[in-house]
Amino acid sequence: MAKPSIFSKDYEKRMRVRKKRIVFAVLILVVLVIFATIYIRGIFKNFTGNTNNVKSNVVSNKNETKDSNVTKQQTTTPNKEEKKEQQYNIQLSDGTNVNAVYETKNNEKTFKNVSPAESNVFYSISPNSKSMVLLDSKAQSIILLDIDGNKQDITNPKYVSTNGTEITKESQLSAQPDYMWCSSPRFVSDDKIAYISQLPWIGKNTKYIWTENIKDKTHSLIQGIEGEDIKFDKITDKGLTVIIDGKTMYLTSNDSISE
Known part of the structure; x- marks a missing residue:
């Protein structure tokens, strides 16, 4: 707003109008500044609040994840x-x-x-x-x-023949170190084993099958079975696999032999 000339005839009137306009403009400017300040502060407050919420959610999620992992470990560890x-x-x-x-x-x-x-x-x-x-x-x-x-x-310490002759393991192996007193022990069942021996004969190379009850330590000769080469194999539904001179047979826990 231009300042009126002092030589103007309505100088005072125009100065009063000019002052009123200046005051009004200043008031308007102050009001605008106040409203702008309030508005900016509100935006900043909202932004800060949102940021804190985000941080809070992140921390909460981390805690939830941590708690979840602990629960998972507690439930899976006992099953290991x-x-x-x-x-x-x-x-x-x-x-x-x-x-x-x-x-x-x-x-x-x-x-x-x-x-x-x-x-x-x-x-x-x-x-x-x-x-x-x-x-x-x-x-x-x-x-x-x-x-x-x-x-x-649990080795059989001695053999007593039907006529009462007694042969001990110690004396027989001392006299004949290559004699097969016992060999290849193999379980037939939880309570019985089978083994190979040259007993009951002394002067023959023929081999026989014996079984022993490991509970009462009784030894039994499997009658009617002999061979020059006897081997034990795996246990099947038929019993312990026995290969006698190339022929396969099966020994059961009740001392029976089948083909």
């Missing part, structure tokens, strides 16, 4: 079945040390094998995996091991 292998040490008569390896799962022990594998020790595990027999080949002894590590020699 841990297997742990341990072993019983056995020293054979020739000084060799072998290990009867067993596994513990759900607090239950079961035999797995004999280590080291290169020891070539003949062994057999019962069908329920709670017992193991090993052959100490030098001493010709059958060692029975239960799942708690208790060990005992």
